Amino acid sequence: xxxxxxxxxxxxxxxxxxxxxxxxxxxxxxxxxxxxxxxxxxxxxxxxxxxxxxxxxxxxxxxxxxxxxxxxxxxxxxxxxxxxxxxxxxxxxxxxxxxxxxxxxxxxxxxxxxxxxxxxxxxxxxxxxxxxxxxxxxxxxxxxxxxxxxxxxxxxxxxxxxxxxxxxxxxxxxxxxxxxxxxxxxxxxxxxxxxxxxxxxxxxxxxxxxxxxxxxxxxxxxxxxxxxxxxxxxxxxxxxxxxxxxxxxxxxxx
Amino acid sequence: xxxxxxxxxxxxxxxxxxxxxxxxxxxxxxxxxxxxxxxxxxxxxxxxxxxxxxxxxxxxxxxxxx
Numbered sequence: 001x002x003x004x005x006x007x008x009x010x011x012x013x014x015x016x017x018x019x020x021x022x023x024x025x026x027x028x029x030x031x032x033x034x035x036x037x038x039x040x041x042x043x044x045x046x047x048x049x050x051x052x053x054x055x056x057x058x059x060x061x062x063x064x065x066x067x068x069x070x071x072x073x074x075x076x077x078x079x080x081x082x083x084x085x086x087x088x089x090x091x092x093x094x095x096x097x098x099x100x101x102x103x104x105x106x107x108x109x110x111x112x113x114x115x116x117x118x119x120x121x122x123x124x125x126x127x128x129x130x131x132x133x134x135x136x137x138x139x140x141x142x143x144x145x146x147x148x149x150x151x152x153x154x155x156x157x158x159x160x161x162x163x164x165x166x167x168x169x170x171x172x173x174x175x176x177x178x179x180x181x182x183x184x185x186x187x188x189x190x191x192x193x194x195x196x197x198x199x200x201x202x203x204x205x206x207x208x209x210x211x212x213x214x215x216x217x218x219x220x221x222x223x224x225x226x227x228x229x230x231x232x233x234x235x236x237x238x239x240x241x242x243x244x245x246x247x248x249x250x251x252x253x254x
Numbered sequence: 255x256x257x258x259x260x261x262x263x264x265x266x267x268x269x270x271x272x273x274x275x276x277x278x279x280x281x282x283x284x285x286x287x288x289x290x291x292x293x294x295x296x297x298x299x300x301x302x303x304x305x306x307x308x309x310x311x312x313x314x315x316x317x318x319x320x
Contacts, residue, residue: 019319019320020319020320037303042315042318043317043320044318045314045317046314046317047260047312047313047314047315048286048314056317056318057316068320069316070319070320082292082293082294085287085294087287087316089287089288089296089297090285090286090315091285091316102258105280206320
């Protein structure tokens with residue numbers, strides 16, 4: 001595998017992690033997932049309907065995509081820990097995208113509950129991918145308690161406002177020893193490319209694709225953007241200059 | 255006796271087990287997990303788990319999200 005994403009010793013060929021929320025129906029989702037090339041995709045845990053099926057899991061299994069359960073909707077560490085334990089039982093995975101949000105309006109992570117939950121889950125043997133604020137201090141603390149990946153937001157979930165504080169993301173990346181995944185706020189392809197150019201190891205997005213007018217086409221765009229951003233980040237961009245610098249030598253008439 | 259499953263009250267036999275209640279509720283063979291009074295009960299333990307009155311059962315599965 002060329003330049004794989006490695007999380008907790010596991011290799012992924014794609015650096016685009018997707019969510020499944022917001023898609024109109026499963027066939028739209030299926031086409032978008034295939035177009036994205038993703039190998040890891042989040043699902044939420046909710047009450048099962050009496051006699052209901054497990055449609056989204058069946059779809060992911062069919063496509064050979066790993067399901068990453070999240071703790072979306074949890075407000076406290078206790079809720080998030082129980083939800084992760086239920087996800088482990090239901091999906092037979094010890095991987096979890098840890099999400100503990102403070103309120104409905106912002107859906108911003110509650111840093112105190114988040115860190116508490118992360119510590120408990122790591123102690124219980126979970127591979128924790130923590131959704132967090134774009135706070136370099138908190139990001140480091142999440143790494144210190146043993147998170148396998150730290151996933152700062154670009155802007156609040158579902159807003160499509162892109163990366164509001166690129167410098168914070170760069171600071172987080174610059175001193176991380178675990179993969180940094182830009183999670184939340186991506187609106188369009190250039191946002192995903194920027195995340196990779198800032199040095200993120202991967203991008204996690206859902207709404208930008210599932211609620212696009214043409215989800216399949218946007219998934220294709222995101223795949224290309226993540227690949228382009230990764231290449232640019234590795235290629236080493238030119239320094240920015242104040243004045244122009246000619247790219248052709250001298251003048252025609254000597 | 256009465257138990258609460260996913261927020262809805264249900265009448266069960268006095269000697270009901272978690273397995274019998276979940277069988278009536280209709281859970282698929284894979285992809286679900288169950289908490290009894292806030293603690294996860296592995297599937298293998300459902301038949302041996304005898305319920306008490308007002309037991310609170312949560313049955314969760316994966317749905318589109320995130």
